[in-house]
Amino acid sequence: MAELTYRDAVARGISQEMARDPDVVFLGEDVAKAGGVFKATVGLYEQFGPKRVRDTPISEQAILGAAMGAAMTGLKPIAEIMFSDFFAVCFDYIANEFAKSRYMSNGQLKCPLVVRTGNGAGSRFGAQHSQSVENWCMMIPGLKVVAPSNPRDVIGLMAAAVRDPDPVIFFEHKSLYATKGEVPDGEIVDALGTAAIARRGKDATVLALALMVPRALAAAEKLQAEHGIDCEVVDVRSLVPLDTQTILGSVARTHRLFTVEENPRLCGWGAEIVSIVADEAFYDLDGPPVRITTPHIPLPAADILEDIALPTVERIVERVRRSMQA
Amino acid sequence: MAKIEDRGAKSTTAAPGINDDIGEELRLRMYRMQVVLRESEQRAFDLFLQNLVKGTSHLSLGQEAVATGFAAAMKPGDLSFCTYRGHAHTLARGVPVERVLGELMQRDNGLMRGKGGSMHLTSAEHGVMGSYAIIGAHLPIACGAAWRAQYKGDKDVSVCFFGDGTCNIGAFHEALNFASVWKLPVIFVCENNLYMEYTPIGDVTAVEHPAADRAAAYGLPRIVIDGNDADVVYRTARDAYDKARAGAGPSLIECMTYRYSGHSRADPAKYRPEGELEKWKQRDPVVIYRERLRQFGIGDGVIRDIEADVRRQVDEATEKCKAAPMPPLDLLAADVYADGGFAWRN
Numbered sequence: 066m067a068e069l070t071y072r073d074a075v076a077r078g079i080s081q082e083m084a085r086d087p088d089v090v091f092l093g094e095d096v097a098k099a100g101g102v103f104k105a106t107v108g109l110y111e112q113f114g115p116k117r118v119r120d121t122p123i124s125e126q127a128i129l130g131a132a133m134g135a136a137m138t139g140l141k142p143i144a145e146i147m148f149s150d151f152f153a154v155c156f157d158y159i160a161n162e163f164a165k166s167r168y169m170s171n172g173q174l175k176c177p178l179v180v181r182t183g184n185g186a187g188s189r190f191g192a193q194h195s196q197s198v199e200n201w202c203m204m205i206p207g208l209k210v211v212a213p214s215n216p217r218d219v220i221g222l223m224a225a226a227v228r229d230p231d232p233v234i235f236f237e238h239k240s241l242y243a244t245k246g247e248v249p250d251g252e253i254v255d256a257l258g259t260a261a262i263a264r265r266g267k268d269a270t271v272l273a274l275a276l277m278v279p280r281a282l283a284a285a286e287k288l289q290a291e292h293g294i295d296c297e298v299v300d301v302r303s304l305v306p307l308d309t310q311t312i313l314g315s316v317a318r319t320h321r322l323f324t325v326e327e328n329p330r331l332c333g334w335g336a337e338i339v340s341i342v343a344d345e346a347f348y349d350l351d352g353p354p355v356r357i358t359t360p361h362i363p364l365p366a367a368d369i370l371e372d373i374a375l376p377t378v379e380r381i382v383e384r385v386r387r388s389m390q391a
Numbered sequence: 392m393a394k395i396e397d398r399g400a401k402s403t404t405a406a407p408g409i410n411d412d413i414g415e416e417l418r419l420r421m422y423r424m425q426v427v428l429r430e431s432e433q434r435a436f437d438l439f440l441q442n443l444v445k446g447t448s449h450l451s452l453g454q455e456a457v458a459t460g461f462a463a464a465m466k467p468g469d470l471s472f473c474t475y476r477g478h479a480h481t482l483a484r485g486v487p488v489e490r491v492l493g494e495l496m497q498r499d500n501g502l503m504r505g506k507g508g509s510m511h512l513t514s515a516e517h518g519v520m521g522s523y524a525i526i527g528a529h530l531p532i533a534c535g536a537a538w539r540a541q542y543k544g545d546k547d548v549s550v551c552f553f554g555d556g557t558c559n560i561g562a563f564h565e566a567l568n569f570a571s572v573w574k575l576p577v578i579f580v581c582e583n584n585l586y587m588e589y590t591p592i593g594d595v596t597a598v599e600h601p602a603a604d605r606a607a608a609y610g611l612p613r614i615v616i617d618g619n620d621a622d623v624v625y626r627t628a629r630d631a632y633d634k635a636r637a638g639a640g641p642s643l644i645e646c647m648t649y650r651y652s653g654h655s656r657a658d659p660a661k662y663r664p665e666g667e668l669e670k671w672k673q674r675d676p677v678v679i680y681r682e683r684l685r686q687f688g689i690g691d692g693v694i695r696d697i698e699a700d701v702r703r704q705v706d707e708a709t710e711k712c713k714a715a716p717m718p719p720l721d722l723l724a725a726d727v728y729a730d731g732g733f734a735w736r737n
Contacts (some may be wrong), residue, residue, distance in 0.1 A: 132535060134539070159532075306735055309737055310737050
């Protein structure tokens with residue numbers, strides 16, 4: 066067991082898989098010699114060399130297209146798109162190409178690849194380098210989508226993503242890179258499609274993803290200490306496949322549901338989960354499900370504005386308290 | 392007619408006589424293939440008119456020599472990446488006519504059992520790694536397949552075919568630069584049929600030759616060839632495959648050709664100047680090749696036998712497709728994910 070940053074966990078997860086399987090290759094902008102703009106891939110170039118860890122031009126379509134062609138013909142590429150906002154310039158590959166080729170070809174083609182990307186706000190980068198776009202990918206049939214919240218999950222879900230036979234979009238949160246967590250020694254392999262109960266509680270279920278998980282946990286402690294409300298926090302981890310059993314199980318115990326989402330409100334991942342709970346567990350609920358989200362706005366650069374755009378610990382506490390005490 | 396140049400392809404001068412570097416056996420095969428493509432595409436058009444081909448379709452009538460010449464230069468294991476105008480390139484790899492027409496007719500005997508349709512023909516066992524209907528998408532994908540070959544030391548080469556309109560989209564430029572920098576065993580083949588869709592390519596392009604005039608920007612030789620002469624195409628292709636297999640990197644080849652039909656099923660091609668179609672038909676690839684065979688002393692009987700045999704083959708395929716069942720309904724949700732299904736939750 067050792068303490069590791071989320072950033073170092075990315076490199077360790079990739080390293081673990083590249084050491085295991087010579088067909089795993091890694092490409093992206095500034096990822097090799099420079100170790101990544103977020104320094105999340107430092108050491109991989111030195112460890113695996115220029116044949117397996119490759120710097121690319123600023124050509125997001127070429128990066129994802131090349132990853133797809135390599136995956137179709139026998140490699141297991143990990144491709145980095147530096148900021149998830151840049152998905153918009155290579156979205157054809159995500160939405161039209163590797164998500165659909167297996168289906169369109171009646172199962173003849175496969176695309177076992179991982180696209181990892183820096184997602185989310187908190188760096189004061191403004192509207193084009195701060196978005197949470199996991200919902201862009203969640204809605205596309207053929208993709209799998211994960212977003213780890215801690216270093217251990219980064220390694221375990223990276224391993225699961227690389228070993229998965231389908232294309233996986235791997236959202237790393239930029240504001241989590243510097244955070245630390247305990248990580249066991251040796252190989253770590255997790256499972257896609259599994260949520261984790263991050264805090265047990267009996268009064269309300271709070272669902273969160275990535276950066277919102279530590280905020281939901283902090284809010285749960287305050288709600289317990291200041292208001293006597295005992296929240297169960299579920300780290301959703303995997304949007305596709307979605308672990309609805311863990312979510313429905315938690316709601317069946319607590320009878321209340323809150324989602325904490327960094328994505329802007331419309332069509333956020335929580336809306337889908339709320340609809341599932343409403344459809345399948347309506348009579349378990351003692352009150353209306355509540356979504357706590359970023360508003361339907363582009364993100365501002367100024368820190369005082371960005372800070373109030375995202376769900377804060379205070380906003381989560383206030384919203385849960387108000388709803389629970391209504 | 393566009394000016395035809397030929398630079399960069401070295402061994403394009405044939406020794407005279409049928410027993411030259413191409414030879415009789417390959418020439419007869421290339422003639423047969425061009426007839427297969429002509430007859431199959433014509434049949435596809437006829438089947439539209441009978442409402443037996445649904446959806447859209449993009450024919451290669453008039454462009455048969457490009458697909459034929461390139462496929463003749465390929466080795467087993469070489470990979471093809473095609474566009475929505477991909478029937479000819481798929482057939483040219485040896486895919487049975489029945490499997491292609493079946494897919495166009497969206498029957499269970501189709502290449503993808505009706506799940507892909509005309510624009511997405513795929514036959515991995517023949518090296519046809521998909522037909523891509525988003526302009527330019529497959530150029531980077533072909534780079535990726537070539538990267539795998541380079542990485543693993545495999546000797547196969549990837550080729551991507553695309554139209555003149557593709558040369559104005561970003562993915563074209565990203566792929567060319569990427570392939571050149573990484574020195575990938577990939578061949579980029581532009582079929583310049585003079586129209587992007589409905590608009591003349593010259594009206595919307597900064598250079599005369601949309602592919603070849605950009606080659607220098609990616610450190611590649613400028614190659615423009617007569618895309619209606621299968622011998623010229625074959626020799627140019629052979630050089631490009633040799634170069635790629637030798638580890639000398641990508642090629643970009645612009646083939647001048649012409650499509651006889653409109654862009655797609657919906658297009659009567661009324662934008663063409665009067666006489667243009669007729670002028671190009673005087674340079675019909677099938678006619679050119681038939682005449683060459685005659686000049687080389689191949690008898691009319693041999694030529695007629697090939698044509699009759701192909702027509703019989705296409706007729707038989709058509710009947711089989713008409714008799715084939717529609718796909719079963721459980722295909723609807725199959726193969727979304729690798730487990731064979733579409734489950735997104737537990």
